[in-house]
Amino acid sequence: MSSTATAVAQHGQTGRGDQSVEAVRRILDEARKDGRTALTAPEGKALCDAYGIAVPGEALAKSADEAAKQAAAMGFPVVLKIVSRDILHKTEAGGVLVGLKSADEVKRGYDTILANALNYDAKAVIDGVQVQQMLTGGQEVIIGAVTDDSFGKLVAFGMGGVLVEVLKDITFRLAPLDSQEAMGMIDGIQAAEMLRGVRGAEPANRDALADMIVRVSRLVSDFPEITELDLNPVFATAKGAIAADVRIVLDFAPKAARPRPSREEILASMTRIMRPRGVAVIGASAEDGKIGNSVMKNIINGGYQGKIYPIHPKADEIMGHKAYKSVKDVPGEIDVAVFAIPAKFVATALTECGEKKISGAVLIPSGFAETGNEEGQIELQEIGRKYNIRLMGPNIYGFYYLPANLCATFCTPYDVKGHAALSSQSGGIGMAIIGFSRSAKMGVSAIVGLGNKSDLDEDDLLTFFEQDDETHIVAQHLEDLKDGRSFAEVARRVTKKKPVVVLKAGRTAAGAKAASSHTGALAGNDRIYEDVFKQVGVIRARSLREMLDFARGIPKLPTPKGENVVIITGAGGSGVLLSDACVDYGLKLMTMPADLDAAFRKFIPPFGAAGNPVDITGGEPPKTYQNTVRLGLEDPRIHALILGYWHTIITPPMVFARIMVEVVEEMRAKGIEKPIVASLAGDVEVEEAAEYLYAHGIPSYAYSTEIPVAVLGAKYQWARGAKLI
């Protein structure tokens, strides 16, 4: 029994026992012995039987009564077939009857078949009659499993026929999974409604389908050698689900698992890298324009308080710090070494770092896998593993960790401290993160370049930021995941505590091609990324700007306590666009209870619109915004507010901004905190108002009705995934 099987069995979720596992093992061993890479139909059926995956029932009856009993057990209608080595042409012999619908019909059918057979060949030796369940009606669906290079075992579910073939209406999840996740798959396809009964059809038994998905997920997880499994079609009826055809592909030479340190090991290394006692700059330089000079300046000017050790073959001192020829000459402790030397010198210096027991190497130099120098990168990986040095990069801009005032990078220093930790696979995107953050005054805890990801990758960062109190949200740009399974496992845990936003580049075929020419990374199937992110609670950003807006806005918002969103707007036109955006971003506009409607009406003109949006109309004074927003915050049935401001002379932008902040602070003093976002329509003064509101915890956008709602929608998406609402 594999360790996964044991784990699942211990959770008590499986109906299978050791016996089932052994039955499967025997069949697979047989196939392995024969050198086969696929199972026969009877073997496939036997695997299904062992794991409780329903296939059409079949049995051999020796009497009419037995046939009737067997048929009743497997369900009507059934097919009867004569079983006799002497009768090859069964139909010709009158030895086949289809569509028998009752025990009586089966009994009579048995006798008829026997009589026909003996009539056909009086000397035939009759073994009996095969009773076979006949599949009719219901919906045809597909349940399957594949093995992805990055994510490992995945189960798939889709509707049969053109829906999956033409419309690609199929969904994936990591295996194994539980029945709730399986039900999420069934509800998650585009044509989900079909299983609830359309055009007068009976609804399918969705529980039976979910159960079959769970069982498939366990089977493929228990036996890594099962690389592909297809149940196609599965007949889904009101009664249950039966797989009409089973196809199983095997591979007995599984890939070696990627080396993976334990959580404790990752944290030990990452903590030394992020909060080092001493930093070595290998290739430090006093000469302006050199990367080693920029790194020195940034570390010093960034305000890092630990020891700084410039490493240089000749210099005695660089920028006020004593220089050394090698890290091995440094008397004190070094936790991290930043490399600012050409590619060809890196391996030697890295070995010295190993001998010095340095924990992390920040490999800024390019000239490795991204330029075709795979060997050079493998050499570094081997040195890293030998000496237990974690490698960041190569081919990166370095990293920032602001709680330690550490700017270990050749870019400009960054000093707006906050709680967003960002990372990027690409240097260009890293620069965009820095520029946007500075421009938008987005407080960050960290910005990390991952580049070629020879070692440290997204899940190492997630593991560190999970327990880093200075980080409240993690946003990652990535083009591929070297180990999607590991990322998913860590992300599933982290997203329970902190939002994780991912911008997955290479979404499209064209993008994937560009990604592969760029980093040599094989971009995975985007549908799988999409589904796995959903499964583990990761928020997927659709564009670079969206990732940045999410990273900036989400941590500003308190977690909502429920789904009821109310729009309060001075501009009716904004109200319409904000409502559109609510649908786009999965927000639920509260149906306004009569008493609350009446309460809002007290504050707004008689021709203001009822319901939700609350349209206070355009000509209102600050008091009207104040009263309605206060009511929205005070009433416990409302969980989040979207404000639509319209610039007027009566309520100028900064007046609006200040009273909004006042109301929010007044409520906060009473212990009331709800997420609020705002859309500001008006002349250029609204830009200052938006900035003021943002700085005071209300993500606000000028000239946009979509972005504020997208940010609130992302917060909700996270809260739902983390089961906080």
Add this chain to the structure above:
Amino acid sequence: MSSTATAVAQHGQTGRGDQSVEAVRRILDEARKDGRTALTAPEGKALCDAYGIAVPGEALAKSADEAAKQAAAMGFPVVLKIVSRDILHKTEAGGVLVGLKSADEVKRGYDTILANALNYDAKAVIDGVQVQQMLTGGQEVIIGAVTDDSFGKLVAFGMGGVLVEVLKDITFRLAPLDSQEAMGMIDGIQAAEMLRGVRGAEPANRDALADMIVRVSRLVSDFPEITELDLNPVFATAKGAIAADVRIVLDFAPKAARPRPSREEILASMTRIMRPRGVAVIGASAEDGKIGNSVMKNIINGGYQGKIYPIHPKADEIMGHKAYKSVKDVPGEIDVAVFAIPAKFVATALTECGEKKISGAVLIPSGFAETGNEEGQIELQEIGRKYNIRLMGPNIYGFYYLPANLCATFCTPYDVKGHAALSSQSGGIGMAIIGFSRSAKMGVSAIVGLGNKSDLDEDDLLTFFEQDDETHIVAQHLEDLKDGRSFAEVARRVTKKKPVVVLKAGRTAAGAKAASSHTGALAGNDRIYEDVFKQVGVIRARSLREMLDFARGIPKLPTPKGENVVIITGAGGSGVLLSDACVDYGLKLMTMPADLDAAFRKFIPPFGAAGNPVDITGGEPPKTYQNTVRLGLEDPRIHALILGYWHTIITPPMVFARIMVEVVEEMRAKGIEKPIVASLAGDVEVEEAAEYLYAHGIPSYAYSTEIPVAVLGAKYQWARGAKLI
């Protein structure tokens, strides 16, 4: 024959003659006489026959030879049925044969049936044998027509069964249409691939389907009383398309057409409104904070050079201009009157405007339909029609027309002249347009508030801007179209010359509900708006910000001469995201020819990536950007460029910006103009570079890989719709 029928007949596109039209007319008159609102199946079939819409063939044969001939004419297989008043139970009598596949089978079948019948009842009087075409196989599709309150007659096309019922995979177009538009419908559904043959099926005869759509579109256009028509299912096979079932619904009490001035009348009025010789401000005031004061200030400070006539019950002079008690007292010509008085005084003043023969009334006051005062608004409409005054509003901020330096609004004056004409149904959105335009230095020709649209609406504006040389693009925010048919007809003409961008608010159910509470407008079915916009070449913006970005960016770009887009990037990571965006926005990344690839390679480092994107890598000097972009502009096989800039010390942002502008100007001097957009990744200095590039004709965005591609994509969408590429 209706005027539409005549028009189509004159185009020579129809196979039907007056005879067909008369045949249909006779049947409809019959139904009208009977007071029926639906046709019987034989009547429906007769209409189809008259318009050449294939229905299953049927005929009465009197001999075996005749039956065989009829069957061959309608196509095999066929069904044969005895026709005899004496034989009620045809099947029992052996009088039905199905699935006959050849002339011989039919001949033999005819004889068999006759023999069976006489065998069954020797005395039966036999009329003959009915030969019926048997529909089998092929794809089931739906072709239909509906009558929309705003758009009038629309044809619909979709796949049959769950695809239309569950997935709503259906598309609409204005009727009548031509075969190319019909083919666009067939190719436009999600499951389009199914008709090209999937899972080994034969492809359907798409020409036959397109032809049937065209015929249906003509039938419903020729006869306004046909309000609904359904051919469901239509069997589409390799041979042709046959409608198995016809359903036709009638309404003999059509709605009165909306009054609609001619193009010449619209232009005459609009020209007087936009370029007035004299402007009256009704309710002009010298008192700060009054709307009538703001309007006066804006008109004066905006630099308007015509006559300004303040109208005030008591004042002799306001802000240096002689005041009058009524427009009727003004000695000179007045072309437009701006209203800044309470709702209750508007009707009287409007009548005076009529008597003064003023052409346009800008009705800023609110308090009409939007507050439930429908009667008040109808009164204004009646006065307007009586005196031929076109009404803008009521419930608006007014309008700006910059070529005449006219700011007829109570908002701030706007002075960045350019070539985008914008309009909004909502005042709040109007303010957002003003703020964004000012902030982004977007040159505009006009900004117009349409508010309640009691009279002037989007198509009036389109008609004016079409021939306004100062306007190169029109962008309109709208919540509904009072007369979608008229809008579509004008837009179809205008989009051939100038891009038209529409932000349709109330896209979603929630948005539509908000729209109806806001303006009393019934938001139409969004799918219909979507499809009609596509049909007439309107670019649909998905968000407010997108509309603004499109209005700003599209006119900056020269029209591309072909579909080949090339990305040149310093940041590989941006290249991947830009490629993703190309797929999202329908741009085609050129497959790089070998010689061109080699030519690019000469300029970039050996490890730069081949193909498209051209990845020049991050550490390159300005020269590399310059050389590659010059090559991209010079080679005639490339039609558009997307630049991905990565901020480095070697090529700082403003250096990049300046050399790009240099290259573009160098090429322009040689007569080479191609659309270029840029995505800038870097520290905050990239914002200045983006602004510089934008000002010099290269729409550029900091921290975004999506927006520049969206803008280029919109330009392409327009150019394709206008058949320029």
